[in-house]
Amino acid sequence: MKIIILGAGQVGANLAASLVAENNDITVVDLDIARLALLQDRFDLRTVRGHAAHPSTLKKAGADDADMLVAVTQSDETNLVACRLAATLFNIPARIARIRSNDFLESEGEFLAEHFGVDHVISPEQEVTETLRRLIEHPEALQVLEFAEGRLRLVAVRAYHGGPLVGHELQDLRRHMPDIDARVAAIYRRDRGIVPKGITVIEPGDEVFFLARKQDIPVVMRELRRMERPVKRVMIAGGGNIGKRLAARLERDYEVKLIDHNKTTCAYLAEQLHRTLVLQGDATDEELLEQENIEAIDVFCALTNDDEDNIMSALLAKRMGAQRVIALINRSAYVNLVQGGEIDIAISPAQATVSPLLSKIRRGDMAAVHSLRRGAAEVLEIVVHGDFKTSKVVGRRIGDVALPEGAAIAAVIRGEEVLIAHHDTLIEAEDHLIVFALNKRIIPKVEKLFQVGFGFF
Amino acid sequence: MASGSSLSLLRVAPVVHVLGLVILIFSFTMLAPLLTALVAHDDAQHAFDESFAITLAAGVALWLIGRRWQRELKVRDGFLLVILVWTGLPAVATLPFIIYTPEMSFTDAYFEAISGLTTTGATVMSGLDDLPPSLNLWRHLLQWLGGMGIIVLAVAILPLLGVGGRQLLKAELPGPIKDSKLTPRIADTAKLLWAMYAGLTALCAVALKLAGMSWFDAICHAFATLSLGGFSTHDASIGHFNSPLIEAVLIVFMLLAALNFVTHFLAFRQKRLAAYRHDPEVRGVLGLVLASCLGISVYVWQAGVYPEYLTALRHVSFNLVSLATDCGFASTDYNGWPMFSTMWMLFLSCVAASSGSTGGGLKMIRSMILMRQGVRELEHQLHPAARLPVKVGGHAVPNQIVFAIQAFVMMYIATVVTMTLVLLASGLDFVSAFSAVIACINNAGPGLNEVGPGTNYAGLNDFQTWVLAFTMLLGRLELFTVFVLFTRAFWRG
Numbered sequence: 001m002k003i004i005i006l007g008a009g010q011v012g013a014n015l016a017a018s019l020v021a022e023n024n025d026i027t028v029v030d031l032d033i034a035r036l037a038l039l040q041d042r043f044d045l046r047t048v049r050g051h052a053a054h055p056s057t058l059k060k061a062g063a064d065d066a067d068m069l070v071a072v073t074q075s076d077e078t079n080l081v082a083c084r085l086a087a088t089l090f091n092i093p094a095r096i097a098r099i100r101s102n103d104f105l106e107s108e109g110e111f112l113a114e115h116f117g118v119d120h121v122i123s124p125e126q127e128v129t130e131t132l133r134r135l136i137e138h139p140e141a142l143q144v145l146e147f148a149e150g151r152l153r154l155v156a157v158r159a160y161h162g163g164p165l166v167g168h169e170l171q172d173l174r175r176h177m178p179d180i181d182a183r184v185a186a187i188y189r190r191d192r193g194i195v196p197k198g199i200t201v202i203e204p205g206d207e208v209f210f211l212a213r214k215q216d217i218p219v220v221m222r223e224l225r226r227m228e229r230p231v232k233r234v235m236i237a238g239g240g241n242i243g244k245r246l247a248a249r250l251e252r253d254y255e256v257k258l259i260d261h262n263k264t265t266c267a268y269l270a271e272q273l274h275r276t277l278v279l280q281g282d283a284t285d286e287e288l289l290e291q292e293n294i295e296a297i298d299v300f301c302a303l304t305n306d307d308e309d310n311i312m313s314a315l316l317a318k319r320m321g322a323q324r325v326i327a328l329i330n331r332s333a334y335v336n337l338v339q340g341g342e343i344d345i346a347i348s349p350a351q352a353t354v355s356p357l358l359s360k361i362r363r364g365d366m367a368a369v370h371s372l373r374r375g376a377a378e379v380l381e382i383v384v385h386g387d388f389k390t391s392k393v394v395g396r397r398i399g400d401v402a403l404p405e406g407a408a409i410a411a412v413i414r415g416e417e418v419l420i421a422h423h424d425t426l427i428e429a430e431d432h433l434i435v436f437a438l439n440k441r442i443i444p445k446v447e448k449l450f451q452v453g454f455g456f457f
Numbered sequence: 458m459a460s461g462s463s464l465s466l467l468r469v470a471p472v473v474h475v476l477g478l479v480i481l482i483f484s485f486t487m488l489a490p491l492l493t494a495l496v497a498h499d500d501a502q503h504a505f506d507e508s509f510a511i512t513l514a515a516g517v518a519l520w521l522i523g524r525r526w527q528r529e530l531k532v533r534d535g536f537l538l539v540i541l542v543w544t545g546l547p548a549v550a551t552l553p554f555i556i557y558t559p560e561m562s563f564t565d566a567y568f569e570a571i572s573g574l575t576t577t578g579a580t581v582m583s584g585l586d587d588l589p590p591s592l593n594l595w596r597h598l599l600q601w602l603g604g605m606g607i608i609v610l611a612v613a614i615l616p617l618l619g620v621g622g623r624q625l626l627k628a629e630l631p632g633p634i635k636d637s638k639l640t641p642r643i644a645d646t647a648k649l650l651w652a653m654y655a656g657l658t659a660l661c662a663v664a665l666k667l668a669g670m671s672w673f674d675a676i677c678h679a680f681a682t683l684s685l686g687g688f689s690t691h692d693a694s695i696g697h698f699n700s701p702l703i704e705a706v707l708i709v710f711m712l713l714a715a716l717n718f719v720t721h722f723l724a725f726r727q728k729r730l731a732a733y734r735h736d737p738e739v740r741g742v743l744g745l746v747l748a749s750c751l752g753i754s755v756y757v758w759q760a761g762v763y764p765e766y767l768t769a770l771r772h773v774s775f776n777l778v779s780l781a782t783d784c785g786f787a788s789t790d791y792n793g794w795p796m797f798s799t800m801w802m803l804f805l806s807c808v809a810a811s812s813g814s815t816g817g818g819l820k821m822i823r824s825m826i827l828m829r830q831g832v833r834e835l836e837h838q839l840h841p842a843a844r845l846p847v848k849v850g851g852h853a854v855p856n857q858i859v860f861a862i863q864a865f866v867m868m869y870i871a872t873v874v875t876m877t878l879v880l881l882a883s884g885l886d887f888v889s890a891f892s893a894v895i896a897c898i899n900n901a902g903p904g905l906n907e908v909g910p911g912t913n914y915a916g917l918n919d920f921q922t923w924v925l926a927f928t929m930l931l932g933r934l935e936l937f938t939v940f941v942l943f944t945r946a947f948w949r950g
Contacts, residue, residue: 266844271853278844288842 001361002066006052006082007073008035010330011124014350020045027061053081055089063090072098080116087117094360096120127352129245135345136299139231139324140221142345145370147381147434151214152411152418154379157224159206165223171198181420182212182220185410185436193438195408211410213418228323231298237283237313238304239269251275257292259283283313295321302327307334318342335374364450367432378443380435386452399423404445406438472538474523479542480549481516484509489598490591499589501557508552536941543930547571553595564919568926573599575933576815578687578785578902581915585692590673593690597680604684604815653722658683661710668702682710685815687785687902695788704775704788715742715782717813737850738811738821745809746781750774753798760795781805783816785902787910799905803892806901817900817932819869823862825849830859868936873898876928883921897925898932
């Protein structure tokens with residue numbers, strides 16, 4: 001695919017990196033020559049210097065025969081104008097814009113599509129906020145993904161000594177909880193993926209991915225580890241875009257404290273947020289944390305713009321007694337460094353942005369694609385079309401589908417219904433299948449399997 | 458000294474020019490009672506003839522005198538003008554009283570007039586039932602004109618004559634939130650509010666007529682209700698009618714008048730009640746008044762004042778709403794109720810009315826901001842690093858305004874204490890003195906004991922009458938407007 005990426009900032013660069021890795025022709029546009037040079041050195045892509053919303057720049061970037069335009073500059077207005085131009089002047093079929101302002105986001109849907117030619121809106125801040133919210137809802141989880149409007153969830157959790165199922169075979173899960181339908185989709189043991197079978201034994205320290213209905217999640221989780229106390233008190237360090245959104249999202253249901261060092265920002269936040277306690281100070285200030293009862297905090301989120309600050313304040317908060325700490329970390333090197341240590345979860349905003357875009361560049365009808373384990377694995381929500389003859393999956397039982405090694409169908413969403421996959425579940429046309437791919441190498445094979453044969457057209 | 462006095466002259470003269478214009482316009486309002494006198498054939502016609510002529514002449518004279526120094530008014534001039542208008546208009550408004558009853562002292566007539574124009578409703582006159590209709594109308598008309606501030610009216614008209622009026626509104630509109638302008642032009646805003654006020658008055662008059670009053674009584678009482686003045690055409694006030702229906706109608710309109718007129722206007726224009734939900738004061742006013750009605754009625758009933766609970770509820774509701782909204786009608790002599798209930802009613806008169814209403818006192822918004830400021834200080838003890846804005850209706854109130862309100866309340870309390878002491882020194886008993894000061898500074902009307910609802914202010918001596926007239930002025934002009942005139946800085950350039 002020929003893809004133009006506007007903006008070589010954090011989001012743009014990360015996007016370029018993942019898309020190049022998937023064999024696409026990438027052109028990156030930015031005003032800053034230094035950033036472009038850096039990208040060009042590291043990846044196999046083309047760069048164009050110029051204003052992202054000028055027609056001449058777009059032409060230079062090859063807009064005439066591009067398949068997709070992804071506008072991810074810092075400015076909403078630039079992104080919107082670029083999409084408009086791409087639609088009117090260049091007829092680029094797919095146009096994606098990054099939008100930060102809530103004003104535009106709230107009027108999403110028809111308005112942006114009709115008047116600005118935006119097919120798909122991505123909002124990194126919103127994605128990260130949602131990710132954080134899900135993690136706070138399930139404090140034991142490492143990652144939570146939602147399907148079917150949140151009714152079906154995929155949860156990653158680390159198994160610990162003392163969980164009833166730990167040290168037992170997976171098939172015992174059914175015996176422990178006969179009424180609950182859940183499916184373990186993958187297990188990672190010392191960073192190696194295992195396709196779970198009935199006789200697989202869960203060991204302490206395993207990272208277990210399982211799918212279940214929303215209401216069953218806590219029960220399943222209890223099988224794998226001791227439960228922590230339900231989250232009531234949340235502390236957020238950093239009152240930027242993400243911190244503010246998260247506080248606004250959480251303040252109704254939780255007791256939220258937000259720390260920022262900037263006086264003006266604090267004044268603004270205190271005015272905008274109604275129940276959050278806004279504290280002015282340094283999140284790495286021991287005395288402030290002490291004063292604000294850090295040992296009673298259930299989740300501490302370090303969300304400033306500075307990776308090092310986030311790591312340090314999260315470490316400090318953990319040391320001082322915060323139950324669980326989450327740090328926002330942009331550099332992937334740092335993510336690998338800290339996760340699983342004292343910091344419970346490291347979140348990469350760039351990763352959160354790339355995921356929703358992946359579904360647009362894949363072959364086959366992908367309703368959603370989610371990266372797992374920092375891009376090493378993926379969960380795909382695939383819509384199946386065709387009939388018994390044209391498709392390799394429709395009309396067959398899940399056990400009979402010839403999936404490549406390392407892939408597993410974990411659940412089926414049929415209209416309003418959510419079915420946890422069993423080997424005898426029959427697949428129908430227009431079903432949404434939740435497919436787990438243990439590593440990225442097998443994804444092309446999966447895509448091919450689900451594509452409709454030529455007979456369909 | 459010579460240069461000082463000429464500076465003062467330069468300051469005062471252009472204001473006198475505008476004052477002349479205001480008095481000139483004011484003189485025409487005397488035509489309404491004059492017309493009434495002609496139609497009703499009462500014997501007060503000559504009083505209004507002469508008053509009209511004198512007032513018109515005075516206005517023209519002042520206007521001519523000030524013309525030499527005519528210039529665009531500044532903010533400082535606004536203060537002076539507001540005060541001159543609020544002291545000058547009562548002075549000319551005394552004319553019909555004095556001419557009709559020559560034995561009435563100027564002190565009493567001035568008290569009556571300023572009580573009307575400040576919408577206080579405290580009266581020194583008795584035998585109201587036998588007063589000529591034209592004179593009664595004049596008393597009520599004064600309240601109605603005073604109601605939304607003659608200045609607001611003037612602001613709507615003076616710009617037409619080429620006088621900048623923006624600064625007047627700043628000095629005049631009650632309450633700390635003065636930026637709720639409806640239209641870009643101040644004169645248009647004033648006209649809209651005035652129309653709203655007039656509309657509600659008409660509605661009230663019709664409702665009162667339907668509830669059983671005569672047209673004359675209905676119109677007079679509608680004037681006194683919407684302005685939250687509280688004059689009545691009867692000595693026994695609303696008790697004269699002894700009609701629960703009339704009392705209910707009045708309760709509704711008193712509460713409406715105690716809410717911000719801007720909110721009424723927004724609700725009217727949007728044709729939705731959402732405006733009331735968004736106004737942070739509405740819930741405070743209605744909640745406080747409703748809870749007080751229920752609580753005090755039970756208290757009064759338990760104390761054995763009325764044998765039936767419903768009777769207690771009826772009398773408490775009416776008199777409590779009347780005093781809390783700073784209206785000042787009475788349906789019964791509540792002086793005999795237990796002290797707690799009457800003191801609570803006086804307390805309500807200090808805090809319950811909304812900003813932008815015709816009520817007086819501290820205003821609900823100030824009370825709310827102060828309460829939150831108190832809570833903020835407490836929270837600050839627990840979270841020293843916290844940033845805690847004082848919020849009203851979801852919006853943060855700048856600290857500057859919180860400080861100004863604290864200063865205002867301080868000044869208010871100091872004024873109440875000082876005035877009470879002055880009245881005590883002049884020989885009044887404590888309850889009468891204190892309640893009279895509270896009732897006058899809040900522009901409510903009746904106090905307790907010697908100035909209670911069963912009697913009136915006629916029993917006071919001249920000195921006490923002047924003190925209370927001044928207190929009404931202080932309350933109506935929200936203290937600062939008056940006090941600023943006593944600062945040295947005001948008179949130095």
